[in-house]
Amino acid sequence: MSKLNKSVVAQLAGNLSQMMKPSGAGRMFDDDEPPAPTKFVPTRNKAESLAAKFATKYAEDPHRFKVLPGITTNWPPEKMVMLYEFAADTDTTQQNVADALGVDRSGISRKSNAMDWLKFETTLEKLINMTKAGAIVFEAESERKKVIVKAEVKERRSLITKEAFYRNLEKKIIDSTEHIRVKSLPMIQMAKPKGDHQPEHVGLLLSDLHVGQEFTSAETGGLNEFNLDIFYQRAANLKQALGRIVMQHANTRELPELHIFGLGDNVQGGRENGEWGGAYTGHMNVTEQAVTAAQITAELIQDWSKYFKKIHFLGVIGNHGRGGARKNSDAIGANWDNVTYIALKAKFDKDPKINVSYSSTFWTRKNILGTEFCIVHGDYLSNSINSLLVANQKLQDMTTAIHGTPYNVLCLGHFHSYSVIETSMGRIMVNGSFVGGDMHSLHHMRAGSRPTQTIFGIHPDHGVTWHYPLDLDKSRK
Numbered sequence: 001m002s003k004l005n006k007s008v009v010a011q012l013a014g015n016l017s018q019m020m021k022p023s024g025a026g027r028m029f030d031d032d033e034p035p036a037p038t039k040f041v042p043t044r045n046k047a048e049s050l051a052a053k054f055a056t057k058y059a060e061d062p063h064r065f066k067v068l069p070g071i072t073t074n075w076p077p078e079k080m081v082m083l084y085e086f087a088a089d090t091d092t093t094q095q096n097v098a099d100a101l102g103v104d105r106s107g108i109s110r111k112s113n114a115m116d117w118l119k120f121e122t123t124l125e126k127l128i129n130m131t132k133a134g135a136i137v138f139e140a141e142s143e144r145k146k147v148i149v150k151a152e153v154k155e156r157r158s159l160i161t162k163e164a165f166y167r168n169l170e171k172k173i174i175d176s177t178e179h180i181r182v183k184s185l186p187m188i189q190m191a192k193p194k195g196d197h198q199p200e201h202v203g204l205l206l207s208d209l210h211v212g213q214e215f216t217s218a219e220t221g222g223l224n225e226f227n228l229d230i231f232y233q234r235a236a237n238l239k240q241a242l243g244r245i246v247m248q249h250a251n252t253r254e255l256p257e258l259h260i261f262g263l264g265d266n267v268q269g270g271r272e273n274g275e276w277g278g279a280y281t282g283h284m285n286v287t288e289q290a291v292t293a294a295q296i297t298a299e300l301i302q303d304w305s306k307y308f309k310k311i312h313f314l315g316v317i318g319n320h321g322r323g324g325a326r327k328n329s330d331a332i333g334a335n336w337d338n339v340t341y342i343a344l345k346a347k348f349d350k351d352p353k354i355n356v357s358y359s360s361t362f363w364t365r366k367n368i369l370g371t372e373f374c375i376v377h378g379d380y381l382s383n384s385i386n387s388l389l390v391a392n393q394k395l396q397d398m399t400t401a402i403h404g405t406p407y408n409v410l411c412l413g414h415f416h417s418y419s420v421i422e423t424s425m426g427r428i429m430v431n432g433s434f435v436g437g438d439m440h441s442l443h444h445m446r447a448g449s450r451p452t453q454t455i456f457g458i459h460p461d462h463g464v465t466w467h468y469p470l471d472l473d474k475s476r477k
Contacts, residue, residue: 040118047088050121053128054081064127064135067142069120074103075111081124083108087117163360169339173346181346182298184305184353190250197253198460201368202246202308205454206297207263207377207413208433210320212289224437228284228292234434234472235296238453239303241470245455246307249466257310259368259458260301262358263413263431264318264377266293266340290321290336294343301344305353314366315341315358318414319379365399369460371408374399378412378430385421388428396425408463417449418469429454432469 058065058077065077075083079101086097086108098105130138209231217225246255267289284292301311321337341358348354363376374395381391392410400406408426416433432452456467 040116040121042084042088042117042121044088044090046121047085050124050128051081051085054124057128061132061135064130064132064139065124067139068123068127070111070115079103080120083112083115084117084120084124087112087115170342170345173342181350182302182348184311184348184351185302186306187309188306190247190307193253194251199254199256200249200460200465201257201259201458202249202255203368203373203456203458203464204242204258204260205263205411205413205429205431206260207318207431207453208265208416208435209293209296210265210268210433210435211293211296212268212284212286213435214283220437224435226435231434232296233475234451235300237472237475238470239300241472241474242304242455243307245470246304249457250307255457256308257312258304258308259366260311260313261366261373261375261411262297262313262315262337262341263375263411264316264337265320265413265433266290266297266318267321267336269320269322269336286321286336287339290339291343293340294347297340297344298347301348301354309353311354313341313344313354313356314364314375315356316364316375316377317359317362318377363395363399365403365407368458371458371463372403372405373409373411374407375411378414381412381414383415383417383430388421388430389423389425392423392425392428418452418454420467427464429456429464429467432472434472436473 054065054077062077065071068077068080070080070083071077082097082101086092086094094105094108098108101108126138127135210226211228211231214227215225217223219225249255267286268284269286269289297313301313305311315337317335317337321335321340323335338358341356345356345358348356363374365372365374367373376395381387395410396406406425410426410428411431412428413431413433415430416435416437417430418432419428419430421428421430431454432449434451434453436449436451450469451472452469453472454467454469457465459465
């Protein structure tokens with residue numbers, strides 16, 4: 001595999017740094033507009049009657065009327081009731097009311113037209129006829145509803161902002177990478193499968209690249225080392241290993257499509273992204289990490305495209321790409337793993353053979369030939385069989401409630417160690433990593449593992465069939 005073109009990285013990294021700055025706020029969608037007010041005209045007799053009763057009740061208990069619709073600092077209850085009377089009085093001009101209220105005439109028109117007078121009249125009548133205790137209960141319920149609505153609006157705005165941010169970023173990356181898009185390769189001549197077998201699809205768990213991490217053999221006492229050159233070599237080994245496996249299995253059955261599950265931690269992280277930020281990434285900023293991960297992944301996909309008719313890539317975020325320093329900072333919504341996926345999508349944007357997508361949440365599901373997969377990075381789970389079994393059950397309950405059917409296979413990364421667990425709730429497949437045992441696992445957990453990535457077959461009748469880890473330290477020529 002050729003080394004990354006440094007000028008391309010520098011150019012795209014500069015673009016990304018600017019693109020990661022959120023664009024200005026503003027109304028995003030038409031459905032943010034408030035619904036049109038009900039066109040109701042109050043009757044003059046009823047309006048005058050309620051206004052007279054209001055004057056009496058307001059003198060006794062003014063606080064209850066602060067929940068009337070339309071109340072603001074500039075429009076207290078007395079002014080709103082006078083405006084309500086004006087809405088029912090066709091003889092009074094706007095200027096007369098403006099003079100009486102001490103406001104601009106145009107303000108009368110705007111406020112009156114914006115009001116739902118039926119709702120105002122109904123609420124006013126209720127408040128007038130309520131006892132003092134009843135008014136307190138009504139006011140408390142009104143405040144409760146306001147809190148709920150405020151929380152819903154805040155959550156919705158957060159989701160809109162996050163979605164708009166990634167859409168804007170994706171568009172800018174695609175526009176800026178028009179000249180460096182990658183094309184899939186022509187298919188090579190594959191051996192005709194022996195016998196009449198159903199086609200299978202191929203799956204690959206691709207995760208924990210940790211581009212930007214670096215430690216020496218001396219620091220681990222000779223147990224392991226990792227740097228950008230080692231990452232490049234292991235990527236080259238993965239490219240060759242997958243090709244060799246596919247060629248072998250193609251002798252027995254057709255393998256038309258490859259499904260790659262990107263399980264996150266494409267980057268090591270930035271200097272402020274938690275405990276992993278400063279020590280191992282001073283030589284490579286997180287923007288360059290994300291671009292490098294996208295570039296190498298694109299090279300892998302381009303090479304593998306000669307074996308398959310279609311390639312599908314689906315990504316989720318990991319913990320090392322998160323935008324903040326705290327464990328719960330995933331709420332920030334900006335994750336550098338998504339930047340890798342967006343840049344990767346931009347490279348194959350117009351190639352009908354390659355489909356790249358990513359989830360806007362920490363998990364997602366996909367059905368392949370009747371087998372339902374759930375993919376998640378796994379950073380909130382614990383790497384013990386009992387913990388994984390419990391987590392699998394909870395994820396089943398959570399996602400089944402949404403999808404209506406349980407999944408068959410849970411795929412996750414994060415733990416840097418390959419394992420497959422058979423359960424009564426289906427199979428759990430844990431991916432390896434490009435790093436193997438690192439400073440954290442060796443020092444804190446006294447654990448190390450070979451650098452591997454997981455390949456498997458997907459059969460329309462039998463689900464996941466063959467599966468094994470590809471050793472990234474083993475070179476295949």
